[in-house]
Amino acid sequence: MSGIFSKAMARNIFYGGTVFFFLLFLALVYDTEQVLPTRDNREALTPEVIAGKKIWETRNCIGCHSLLGEGAYFAPELGNVYPRRGPEFIKAWMMSQPTGAPGRRQMPNFHLSDTELDNLVAFLKYTSGINTSNWPPNIEG
Amino acid sequence: MQYKSQAVAMPYFIAAIGLFVGQIIFGLIMGMQYVVGDFLFPEIPFNVARMVHTNLLIVWLLFGFMGAAYYMVPEESETELYSTKLAWILFWVFLAAGALTILGYLFVPYATLAEMTGNDLLATMGREFLEQPLPTKIGIVVVALAFLFNITMTVLKGRKTAISVVLLLGLWGLAIFFLFSFYNPHNLVRDKLYWWFVVHLWVEGVWELILAALLAFVLIKVTGVDREVIEKWLYVIITLALVTGIIGTGHHFFWIGTPEYWQWWGSIFSALEPVPFFAMTVFAFNMVNRRKREHPNKAAVLWALGTGVMAFLGAGVWGFLHTLAPVNYYTHGSQITAAHGHMAFYGAYVMVVITIISYAMPLLRGRAANSEKAQVLEMWSFWLMTIAMVFITLFLTAAGILQVWLQRVSDTPMSFMAAQDQVVLFYWMREWAGVVFFIGLLTYLASFFVKGETKAVAN
Ligand code: HEM
Ligand code: HEM
Ligand SMILES: [Fe+2]
Numbered sequence: 001m002s003g004i005f006s007k008a009m010a011r012n013i014f015y016g017g018t019v020f021f022f023l024l025f026l027a028l029v030y031d032t033e034q035v036l037p038t039r040d041n042r043e044a045l046t047p048e049v050i051a052g053k054k055i056w057e058t059r060n061c062i063g064c065h066s067l068l069g070e071g072a073y074f075a076p077e078l079g080n081v082y083p084r085r086g087p088e089f090i091k092a093w094m095m096s097q098p099t100g101a102p103g104r105r106q107m108p109n110f111h112l113s114d115t116e117l118d119n120l121v122a123f124l125k126y127t128s129g130i131n132t133s134n135w136p137p138n139i140e141g
Numbered sequence: 142m143q144y145k146s147q148a149v150a151m152p153y154f155i156a157a158i159g160l161f162v163g164q165i166i167f168g169l170i171m172g173m174q175y176v177v178g179d180f181l182f183p184e185i186p187f188n189v190a191r192m193v194h195t196n197l198l199i200v201w202l203l204f205g206f207m208g209a210a211y212y213m214v215p216e217e218s219e220t221e222l223y224s225t226k227l228a229w230i231l232f233w234v235f236l237a238a239g240a241l242t243i244l245g246y247l248f249v250p251y252a253t254l255a256e257m258t259g260n261d262l263l264a265t266m267g268r269e270f271l272e273q274p275l276p277t278k279i280g281i282v283v284v285a286l287a288f289l290f291n292i293t294m295t296v297l298k299g300r301k302t303a304i305s306v307v308l309l310l311g312l313w314g315l316a317i318f319f320l321f322s323f324y325n326p327h328n329l330v331r332d333k334l335y336w337w338f339v340v341h342l343w344v345e346g347v348w349e350l351i352l353a354a355l356l357a358f359v360l361i362k363v364t365g366v367d368r369e370v371i372e373k374w375l376y377v378i379i380t381l382a383l384v385t386g387i388i389g390t391g392h393h394f395f396w397i398g399t400p401e402y403w404q405w406w407g408s409i410f411s412a413l414e415p416v417p418f419f420a421m422t423v424f425a426f427n428m429v430n431r432r433k434r435e436h437p438n439k440a441a442v443l444w445a446l447g448t449g450v451m452a453f454l455g456a457g458v459w460g461f462l463h464t465l466a467p468v469n470y471y472t473h474g475s476q477i478t479a480a481h482g483h484m485a486f487y488g489a490y491v492m493v494v495i496t497i498i499s500y501a502m503p504l505l506r507g508r509a510a511n512s513e514k515a516q517v518l519e520m521w522s523f524w525l526m527t528i529a530m531v532f533i534t535l536f537l538t539a540a541g542i543l544q545v546w547l548q549r550v551s552d553t554p555m556s557f558m559a560a561q562d563q564v565v566l567f568y569w570m571r572e573w574a575g576v577v578f579f580i581g582l583l584t585y586l587a588s589f590f591v592k593g594e595t596k597a598v599a600n
Contacts, residue, residue, distance in 0.1 A: 007303065007369055010376035018383045025387045028406065032334070035400040040330035050327045057267025057325075058255040063188020068397045069474030070333065071269050074175070074187050076557035077474065098183070105178030105558075108186050110252070127329055133404075135396035135470060140554045 041129040051116075052123025059110050066141075068132060074105065077141030082128040084139050087121045094120070142504045144215040146222035151505045152232050153208025154498045158586070160201035160239070161491075165579050167194040172572040176565055185247070192246050192272045198486065199270065200239045205494030206315075206351055207231075210292050210308060212501045213358050218299025227291050231284050238280040242273055264325055268336060271322045278322055285316040303372035304361075307379060308354035314347030330398035341390045345414060345456075348490065349382040353421065355493050356448060359500045360425065363442050365433035374424045381417035389414050392464045396473055404466035411464045415457030418489075425449035438510035440519040441500035447527060448496055451488025459484050459534065471549050476541030476564075484534040487526075495585075503595070512593025519588040525581025532574040540567035 036042070056062075061078070062071040068079040081090060094117060098106040112120065142148065171190045173180045181190075215222050222228060245254050251267070258274035260266050265275060273281070289312060296305050321338040357375045361368055391407025394400075425446050436442065459481040463472040472478065499519065503511045510516065548560040555563070 005373070007373045007376065010373050010380070011303070014376045014380040014383075017380050018387075021384050021387045025390065028388070028391075028403075029334070032394075032399055032403075033331075036328075036330060036398070039400065040328055040398045042328055045327055053327060053329065054264055057264065058252045058260065060188045060192065060251045060267050060272065062267065062269050063191045063272075064186075066474040068329075068333065070393075070397070071474070072188070072191055073474060073476055073479055074171075074191075100179075103178055105174065105561075106182040106186070108183060130330060130398040132396045132398055133401055135473065137471060137549045138554045140548050140556050 039131040041126055041131070044126045044129055046122065046126075048119045048122040049126040052119035052121070052126075055112065055116055055120050056123055064107065067127065068130070069135065075107065077136060078124060078127075079130075079132070080128050080136060080139060080141055082121070082124045084141070087125070090121050090124065091117045142507075144221050146225045146228075147212050147215050147501075148505060149222065149225050149228040149232070150208040150212035150501060152229075153204050153211065154502060154505075156232070156236055157201045157204035157208060157494060157498070160197050160204065162582060162586070163243075164194055164197035164201065165575075165582055167191075167197065169572070169575050169579060172568070172575045175568040176572060189246055189251070193243055195270055196246075196272065197243065200235075202490050202494060204235070205490075205498070206312065207235075207288055209351075209355050209494065209497045209501075210288075210312065212497065212505075213308065213355070214292050214295050214305055215299075217302045217305040217358070218296050220295065220299035223291050223294035223298065227287060231287055231291075234280070235284045238277055238284070242277045245274065246272070263323065265323055268325065268332070270340060271336070281319065282316065285312075285319070289313060289316060302368070303375055304354050304357050307350050307357075307375060311347045311350030311352075311354060314350065315343060318342045318347060333397045334394070334399060337390055337393045341393055342387070344485070344490075345386040345389060345411075346383060349386065349417065350379050352448075352452070352489055352493050353378045353382070355497050356421065356425065356445060359441060359445050359496055360428045362500060363436040363438065363445065364428045364431065365436075366428050366431055371428065374420075374428075378417050378420045378424065381420055382414075385410050385413040385416060392466075392469065395466050395469055408465045412461060414464075415453065415461050418453040418457035422449035422453045436510070438500060438503060438516070440511070440516045440523070441496060443520055443523055444492060444496040444499045447523060448488065448492040451484065451492055451527060451530075453488070454531075455481065455484030455486070455488035455534070459538075471545050472541065475544050475549075476537045477545070478541075480534045480537035480541055483537065484530060487530045492527075502589075508595040510595065511588070512591065512595050514593040515588050515591035518584060518591055522581050522585035522588060525584055526578055527581075529574050529578035529581055533571050533578065536567045536571040536574060540564040540571070543567070 064072050064075040065078045066073060067077070069077065085093070094110065094112060097109045100106070167190045170181060170185060171187060171194060174182075174187050174190070211222065211228055249257070254274060255266050258276055260275060263275055265278060266272055292312065293309060296309060318339055321335050324335050326332050326335070353375055357371050360366065361371050388406055389411035391403040392411040394403035394407055426449065429442060429446060463469050463477050463481065503509065511519070543564045544560050547555045547563055548557060
């Protein structure tokens with residue numbers, strides 16, 4: 001980086017490059033929004049699913065679990081727990097926590113009502129219907 | 142210290158270090174829960190400890206960035222801060238908001254906290270890293286805007302250097318991208334898509350501007366190399382960072398329902414993201430080799446060089462490791478992710494904040510550098526924390542490789558919990574490395590209290 005390449009040139013390349021690639025990014029995100037209806041399972045977004053998502057959030061499930069591979073890594077992936085375990089298992093599981101098994105990782109009991117449990121399961125069912133390009137590699141998540 | 146108002150950086154640095162200690166204590170609690178599952182249950186469930194750990198990290202880094210700005214900008218602009226009083230008020234507001242939020246996490250059930258704080262009006266809580274109640278999120282925005290006003294006014298009334306402009310751009314970007322934390326669509330795919338506008342565009346975007354500006358400032362001061370040279374490097378580095386990092390966001394859009402072309406865009410651009418980090422390493426060593434003076438603060442020089450190396454290892458090497466879509470298909474959301482997250486955050490942002498603290502704190506206390514004895518202790522803390530972090534990363538990587546193998550690659554995949562039981566040895570070793578890290582941190586604290594002969598400020 002000798003005399004020919006000046007600070008002013010470096011600065012101009014910075015501004016030009018940043019603006020260009022930011023606009024390109026926005027264009028890609030715009031295109032993504034156009035494609036999403038065919039992949040994101042939005043037709044399944046019922047009021048129950050929306051209520052279930054809120055239960056998921058207000059119990060901070062993401063603080064232990066991952067969902068579509070994002071979140072914490074302390075407890076199993078739940079993006080595909082609906083096909084892995086089925087609705088009845090999930091509800092029974094939630095109600096029987098914590099196991100209290102000594103030394104084993106513990107999950108709290110959130111004291112959810114029947115409706116709340118149904119909503120949560122609806123949310124997990126909707127999530128499992130998202131087209132994730134075949135992720136995770138197998139049912140264990 | 143050349144301007145009186147720079148002194149306001151001091152409380153910010155002290156708060157940053159204090160919260161750092163809290164962060165690590167909760168890290169150790171979680172590390173313990175990884176091996177003794179019911180440790181502190183039900184008093185502190187894992188998810189609560191995790192919120193405290195990660196949110197303290199973000200908050201103390203923000204304290205560090207703000208303190209850095211209050212220290213650097215008057216000196217760069219050659220003028221007193223626009224308002225020292227505002228800086229002091231914001232300090233107490235931010236500290237109180239931060240403390241209340243953490244106490245809320247610890248003592249109020251999260252669902253109750255959500256209800257109490259207006260999550261029903263605008264649901265923003267319960268997403269990783271963005272767990273803060275609505276009033277805290279609004280508080281962050283208000284404090285950030287008032288802080289930016291203060292800093293921007295200072296730059297406007299004084300000398301405008303490349304360093305202060307880049308720092309300002311980074312800080313404005315930080316505030317602007319945080320606004321996406323208020324957007325939480327019901328559609329999970331879109332929720333995740335825009336969540337990354339905060340998380341990725343922070344650490345692999347605008348924060349890199351802050352990182353590079355802090356590093357450039359300290360390097361000018363400790364090496365005496367010509368500002369023209371250093372600022373040219375600065376522009377080159379941040380160009381590389383944003384040109385690769387913005388579209389590199391695509392490495393998070395492989396498996397969350399987004400279109401498959403992101404596997405190409407994300408893999409190719411994020412594979413280039415190590416380049417700016419490598420440039421930073423070369424930059425730091427190059428400038429120190431070409432130094433025109435022997436600065437008495439050797440500890441600060443060590444931290445600056447360490448930032449270059451560890452940011453490249455954590456973000457560059459460990460990021461590259463799992464950023465190509467065919468690899469990420471197996472490693473996504475595993476302990477490999479945790480390994481990378483730790484070394485990247487430590488190597489880049491923790492270390493650069495300690496670099497500026499290490500450089501500025503002695504000056505704020507009226508001396509060019511700390512005593513020889515204090516510096517030796519500080520350098521011990523550098524090695525203890527840095528080597529401990531290398532081992533934390535290696536143990537988590539080992540656990541991650543085994544986890545992926547047993548649970549995802551195998552023809553007869555193990556369940557998540559069964560695979561966890563298989564790698565428990567590595568979790569134990571991570572926890573011990575964590576203890577060493579904590580000892581390093583305590584050593585760092587102790588170095589502030591070591592007396593001895595010091596040189597007066599020469600300038
Ligand atoms: C004593 C040292 C530490 C221990 C034992 C520790 C432990 C942990 C644990 C157990 C997790 C949760 C992983 C999971 O979700 O399952 C975590 C998350 C995290 N920690 Fe630490 N930690 C330590 C130090 C640090 C330091 C120094 C930093 C910052 C540089 C840091 C940054 C993070 C981040 C960013 C996450 C979230 C990672 C992700 O989402 O991938 N930790 N830590
Ligand atoms: C200092 C800069 C960086 C920091 C602080 C950082 C931190 C993190 C953290 C905390 C996560 C976990 C997010 C979550 O909880 O879901 C993550 C994920 C990821 N990072 Fe970075 N990172 C940095 C730079 C990079 C770079 C340069 C690359 C690529 C070369 C990279 C590649 C990745 C990938 C591929 C993931 C997703 C992992 C997965 O699929 O689970 N990172 N990063
Ligand atoms: Fe990223």
